[in-house]
Amino acid sequence: MSAPSRIFAPGVLEGQVILLSGGGSGLGRAATLELVALGAHVAICGRRIEPLEETVALAGARCSAHVCDIREEQQVDALVDDVLARYGRIDTLVNNAGGQFLAPAEEITPKGFRTVTRLNLDGTWLMTHAVATKAFIPAGDDGRPRGGKVISTTLSPHNGLAGMVHSSAARAGVENMMRELSIEWARFGIKLNAIAAGQFGTDVFMTKYPREMVAAAAGQVPIQRLGRPEEFAWLVAYLASPGGDFFSGSVLTIDGARDNHAGPWPPAVHVDDAGDPLRESRRG
Template identity: 80%
Template sequence: MTIPETTNTTRAANPSAIFAPGLLDGQVVLVSGGGSGLGRAAVLELVALGARVAICGRRADALEDTAASAGAACSTHVCDIRDEDQVDRLVDDVLARHGRIDTLVNNAGGQFLAPAETISPKGFRTVTRLNLDGTWLMTHAVATKAMIPAGPDGRPAGGKVVSVTLSPHHGLPGMVHSSAARAAVENMMRELSIEWARFGIRLNAIAAGQFATDIFMTKYPRPMVDAAAGLVPLGRLGTPEEFAWLVAYLASPAGDFFSGSVLTLDGARDNHTGPWPAAGSADAAGNPLTEARQTRDPSAQAPR
């Protein structure tokens, strides 16, 4: 096992727009699904802050593309997180290379859009196996191999786990398989935050709404993509950088007291569909309609 470095001098060329340089110096972060989309954005931000980042995924070309942008601080590992043996080898490899894992970002996941009645048992299992089982395998392997074992001071090494789920929480029509799996992941983070607190492990979930990633803009039907921003009260999609900043925040000392939380990052989409006031609930100037109230005569005696 290699001895962890205390600092990282090979940061990404582009500094963070939010956080101080060196915020994550000496930290090692493992990011699943780091080859594209939100995972890639998180990797670039973490490296910019001084972390050494190991990324995994099924496509070597996507991983290498991210690593080319991130620089020498990023290592790539081909792994199918649904396979227990592959996950075990991945964690062993990361520990052999970096000596520690401070934060695990469970970003890998996926689903397909389909009405519930058309989803076969196999299709349902495929999605839940990736989003739920894969997240469990990664979390369990990292915890038991890197975070629960004693560190140099004889105490558990501890660490952080950030699992990416989906918003809104009140139903995603056409994605019943993913909705079920992501809800289970959120509850798993809550439950483990209690059990593993004694090891100094903090676990949270980020419920991500719609973000303007290449994947979102090209994978789903065009009418759905075009309508997405209109369903968000803030009136826009999120940027990948905004997601990456939250991941970095949780990985930093500022996130040390977060555990067992679900942080919803969706422009208020989880609370309301579309802008407010909605059509039919605004006057000609776009102001919310108000209730007409009777005016009480101030000279009249107050009712007893």
């Protein structure tokens, strides 16, 4: 079973049903374990059943695995119908599935660009639209829309990730999608936010990218370390909890200040012989 939360009160998400994409590894798995520890039922989806089942084995009976390619509209509709049939409701959607490949922009083919934007942007839209129209907008027992929450994972830094133009474009689109829908769908009681995640020390990050890039990653973060997956999970749990009820249309950046500056401060070229930041000479 998932271990108790180190941060939140036991049972703070008791009775909630959360649908989370990309739950088979990395940040998605960490978020799933935290949400289950807080009492939620979490339905996770992904394209391959094996990693999903590994997460379920760690999380326990409150977690269920569902195979779905979020790029395919019919599969997304079937997934949402299946989760509603199983649990009777969906309270929060976590759009965590995504991916990209590292390549210079001039080498990315139109097909490669579409592959990434279709997963990160189109897939997020399909999931968000299906859950909203099937679970959040329909009236509940009181005759009012049930409402719900959408939390979508994007990327930091926001000035673009060199070598990932496709993902940079798609994730910016997701953030603006969440902002726009937070206005349109407020009348249905739907709250939508994005989490812009910096570089985290997940197994996926540590093994997927070139060794030189991984080795230098922490040095690019002002606080000089990678994020821990549980730190991302805590933010997801907070937004899903009552503590997140007044958040909507926000982009919460969790990246150790990487969005503001690359590397430590002061940089080596801006220090004196004692290692202190350089200062202007002032009169008087």
